[in-house]
Amino acid sequence: xxxxxxxxxxxxxxxxxxxxxxxxxxxxxxxxxxxxxxxxxxxxxxxxxxxxxxxxxxxxxxxxxxxxxxxxxxxxxxxxxxxxxxxxxxxxxxxxxxxxxxxxxxxxxxxxxxxxxxxxxxxxxxxxxxxxxxxxxxxxxxxxxxxxxxxxxxxxxxxxxxxxxxxxxxxxxxxxxxxxxxxxxxxxxxxxxxxxxxxxxxxxxxxxxxxxxxxxxxxxxxxxxxxxxxxxxxxxxxxxxxxxxxxxxxxxxxxxxxxxxxxxxxxxxxxxxxxxxxxxxxxxxxxxxxxxxxxxxxxxxxxxxxxxxxxxxxxxxxxxxxxxxxxxxxxxxxxxxxxxxxxxxxxxxxxxxxxxxxxxxxxxxxxxxxxx
Numbered sequence: 332x333x334x335x336x337x338x339x340x341x342x343x344x345x346x347x348x349x350x351x352x353x354x355x356x357x358x359x360x361x362x363x364x365x366x367x368x369x370x371x372x373x374x375x376x377x378x379x380x381x382x383x384x385x386x387x388x389x390x391x392x393x394x395x396x397x398x399x400x401x402x403x404x405x406x407x408x409x410x411x412x413x414x415x416x417x418x419x420x421x422x423x424x425x426x427x428x429x430x431x432x433x434x435x436x437x438x439x440x441x442x443x444x445x446x447x448x449x450x451x452x453x454x455x456x457x458x459x460x461x462x463x464x465x466x467x468x469x470x471x472x473x474x475x476x477x478x479x480x481x482x483x484x485x486x487x488x489x490x491x492x493x494x495x496x497x498x499x500x501x502x503x504x505x506x507x508x509x510x511x512x513x514x515x516x517x518x519x520x521x522x523x524x525x526x527x528x529x530x531x532x533x534x535x536x537x538x539x540x541x542x543x544x545x546x547x548x549x550x551x552x553x554x555x556x557x558x559x560x561x562x563x564x565x566x567x568x569x570x571x572x573x574x575x576x577x578x579x580x581x582x583x584x585x586x587x588x589x590x591x592x593x594x595x596x597x598x599x600x601x602x603x604x605x606x607x608x609x610x611x612x613x614x615x616x617x618x619x620x621x622x623x624x625x626x627x628x629x630x631x632x633x634x635x636x637x638x639x640x641x642x643x644x645x646x647x648x649x650x651x652x653x654x655x656x657x658x659x660x661x662x663x664x665x666x667x668x669x670x671x672x673x674x675x676x677x678x679x680x681x682x683x684x685x686x687x688x689x690x691x692x693x694x695x696x697x698x699x700x701x702x703x
Contacts, residue, residue, distance in 0.1 A: 375651065375654035379657050382662045383661050386422075386423050427657045428556040429609040430616075430623070430660030431564075434620065434654070436606040437451065438649050439598050439649075451602075453515065454493060458522060464614075465541075467481035469537065478540065487604070490600075490603030493510055526538070539677075543613060543616035543678060544678060552612045552613075556609070559608045563601050567598065568649060568650070571649050573589040614679060619682050664681075
């Protein structure tokens with residue numbers, strides 16, 4: 332979004348430019364909509380909806396998609412309503428919210444650090460949440476609620492530590508990534524030590540949680556995630572204009588009136604909260620935060636900029652990344668259930684394999700382009 336001069340009474344409220352549709356509000360605020368990005372968002376929302384309906388109908392008791400829609404509309408049988416409303420719908424909603432949170436959090440980290448590898452998986456936030464959960468499981472034998480709170484606190488403390496260690500008259504992208512990699516290595520070692528101190532039951536429980544799974548998720552995980560997203564998503568989108576300017580460099584952003592350090596800290600806090608909340612709800616689901624923003628940028632890249640060795644289009648692409656994360660996670664969960672049966676393969680395994688393949692492809696492409 333960009334603020335322009337107040338239009339005259341005789342000017343048209345909307346106009347089309349080469350870069351997209353410009354919508355003017357009565358207050359003089361203009362919003363530029365990119366048709367390609369808007370199309371990508373619509374397609375991803377439809378894909379997420381289709382995957383969600385298929386996922387709700389998948390399980391030991393198969394329900395056709397038409398019956399799923401009828402049940403969601405309140406016209407199903409008592410058996411179908413119990414299966415859909417009480418057992419499967421919460422799991423799907425948690426998957427959508429976790430995927431959206433990770434996609435948006437990953438986009439924020441990559442944009443602030445100006446590095447395609449600047450994701451929670453690489454920076455150590457997921458490992459920090461894992462450490463918090465392991466402390467509760469191994470040392471306290473805590474309940475599921477306590478494990479969730481421990482993961483949230485662990486992620487927040489790790490984010491604060493990374494920010495403070497990376498601070499030197501501001502936080503710069505390369506330093507944030509390097510500090511995050513170092514913190515990730517330390518926390519990973521701590522997690523391994525905690526596993527060696529656990530008994531067999533607690534160790535098994537911890538390993539299952541560390542894999543990342545949507546199994547057994549219910550409405551108690553849905554409402555906190557929904558509330559968090561309802562607060563943080565509008566806050567992040569409100570700062571998207573300043574974030575786009577920051578990608579041109581801090582000096583340019585300062586010249587354009589952006590309070591760089593204040594906005595950077597605010598967005599980093601939001602990204603840490605989104606990542607920690609998602610990890611607390613479903614465990615450390617791998618690579619969604621890394622791949623979702625990358626794929627969203629490639630899909631929104633104009634054709635004229637495509638070609639051998641071209642980078643994705645600059646800009647945070649926050650809404651496409653959010654939608655891509657949600658679509659990826661529910662689609663991966665559906666694939667895991669169709670191929671291996673319900674509750675047999677955690678979704679974190681599927682996203683880890685797919686994300687690892689994508690990361691290797693990305694590194695090869697960057698090497699061929701001469702950028703690494």
